[in-house]
Amino acid sequence: MSRIIMSCCALLLSLLLTTSLHAETTTIHAGKLITATDKNVREQMTIIVKDNTITQVLSGFQTPEDSSMLIDLSDYTVMPGLMDMHTHLSYQHGGPSTYMKRVQYNEADYAFDAAHYAQKTLMAGFTTVRNLGDSFNETVALRNAINRGVAVGPRIFTTAKSIATTGGHADPTNGLTKHLMGNPGPDAGVVNGVAQARQAVRQRYKDGADLIKITATGGVLSVAKNGQNPQFMSDELTAIVETANDYGMTVAVHAHGKEGMVRAIKAGVDSIEHGTYMDDTVMDLMKENGTFYVPTILAGNFVAEKAKIDGFFPAIVRPKAAAIGPLIQQTFARAYQAGVKIAFGTDSGVSAHGDNAQEFGLMVDVGMPPIEAILSATKHTAELLNVTDTLGSISAGKLADIVAVKGDPLANIRLLENVQFVMKDGAVVKHDSTN
Ligand SMILES: [Zn+2]
Numbered sequence: 001m002s003r004i005i006m007s008c009c010a011l012l013l014s015l016l017l018t019t020s021l022h023a024e025t026t027t028i029h030a031g032k033l034i035t036a037t038d039k040n041v042r043e044q045m046t047i048i049v050k051d052n053t054i055t056q057v058l059s060g061f062q063t064p065e066d067s068s069m070l071i072d073l074s075d076y077t078v079m080p081g082l083m084d085m086h087t088h089l090s091y092q093h094g095g096p097s098t099y100m101k102r103v104q105y106n107e108a109d110y111a112f113d114a115a116h117y118a119q120k121t122l123m124a125g126f127t128t129v130r131n132l133g134d135s136f137n138e139t140v141a142l143r144n145a146i147n148r149g150v151a152v153g154p155r156i157f158t159t160a161k162s163i164a165t166t167g168g169h170a171d172p173t174n175g176l177t178k179h180l181m182g183n184p185g186p187d188a189g190v191v192n193g194v195a196q197a198r199q200a201v202r203q204r205y206k207d208g209a210d211l212i213k214i215t216a217t218g219g220v221l222s223v224a225k226n227g228q229n230p231q232f233m234s235d236e237l238t239a240i241v242e243t244a245n246d247y248g249m250t251v252a253v254h255a256h257g258k259e260g261m262v263r264a265i266k267a268g269v270d271s272i273e274h275g276t277y278m279d280d281t282v283m284d285l286m287k288e289n290g291t292f293y294v295p296t297i298l299a300g301n302f303v304a305e306k307a308k309i310d311g312f313f314p315a316i317v318r319p320k321a322a323a324i325g326p327l328i329q330q331t332f333a334r335a336y337q338a339g340v341k342i343a344f345g346t347d348s349g350v351s352a353h354g355d356n357a358q359e360f361g362l363m364v365d366v367g368m369p370p371i372e373a374i375l376s377a378t379k380h381t382a383e384l385l386n387v388t389d390t391l392g393s394i395s396a397g398k399l400a401d402i403v404a405v406k407g408d409p410l411a412n413i414r415l416l417e418n419v420q421f422v423m424k425d426g427a428v429v430k431h432d433s434t435n
Pocket residue numbers: 086087088132133347
């Protein structure tokens with residue numbers, strides 16, 4: 001008797017296992033398809049998704065026999081999940097009170113905010129982001145929570161806490177009273193000299209970061225006078241790049257001023273963020289070295305606009321915001337014309353999370369063709385992340401990160417500000433057919 005029960009149980013178990021292991025097949029009919037493998041738009045295409053992977057892209061509307069779900073996007077333009085290379089999911093600028101969080105917020109406060117903003121980001125069609133700087137490694141925890149399915153958000157590649165020099169843009173104690181300032185070191189992302197630079201990179205590896213972010217020049221929003229001065233010596237930059245590369249990590253560089261950019265590019269960094277005062281020399285150097293430019297026009301416009309409001313920024317920040325903010329869009333236009341590699345990035349957290357796609361319009365307004373703007377947020381971002389084998393296009397073998405908008409975004413790029421369909425990792429997380 002017990003033997004019969006045992007074999008029944010074994011049969012049931014094997015049935016259950018077979019069912020759960022059997023691939024779910026989803027069929028998507030795409031009215032227009034931007035695969036991002038090239039610049040073409042294909043009409044009436046079928047995408048087959050098994051579990052979390054795109055297995056086939058077919059011409060015409062087809063429905064295989066084993067398909068368990070049909071998603072009709074025949075009125076839509078379908079494209080790969082969008083990718084933003086510069087976000088700060090733990091923060092969102094809300095005027096003067098923002099600066100108080102440095103003395104009010106604990107780790108968990110940042111983490112809950114980050115979970116909220118991550119969800120908004122995903123619902124806006126951004127299925128992958130780089131998070132370039134947090135406070136207490138909370139975006140490492142958030143990335144892990146999303147990956148194990150207990151939080152909703154994009155794929156996150158995080159730097160954890162950025163690395164700065166003493167008093168530099170990402171020194172977290174700038175502007176505090178002396179007893180709160182303390183003397184932060186490599187663990188908190190503040191370094192001086194080659195040994196500390198290496199230690200800070202290794203600490204981030206240990207903390208679970210995916211890549212490294214440094215602030216190579218002053219910045220707009222930190223409580224410090226200069227937004228452009230170089231803040232690392234060349235030997236420190238080289239130490240950071242060499243150490244990061246030893247651990248398989250790339251290096252993203254916040255920079256506004258020219259000298260800081262030149263030193264960083266020569267040291268072999270992977271991307272320049274903002275790049276406000278980039279001139280022809282810098283652009284030539286970037287092309288020579290294959291360095292990406294992540295423009296963040298949206299953040300520039302946001303701070304330029306807010307600098308007009310009395311009291312929005314501390315007095316020391318306001319002139320920097322007014323001077324640097326409006327320049328980024330023109331810098332982007334020149335860099336694009338010069339042939340610098342562009343990867344889409346917004347610095348969201350300065351502007352509101354979920355508004356990321358507004359960057360597309362700002363790129364197209366100054367001369368980038370809409371298809372190039374879309375490739376900058378799919379194909380080229382995957383290149384910067386070194387994930388072209390899994391992300392960045394709709395083709396067989398890629399992970400099923402797929403978004404769609406009604407109408408033709410190549411005729412009106414601002415349609416991307418209203419993404420109606422979002423699939424991440426083969427799961428539909430948004431399908432709003434009402435608008
Ligand atoms: Zn930033």
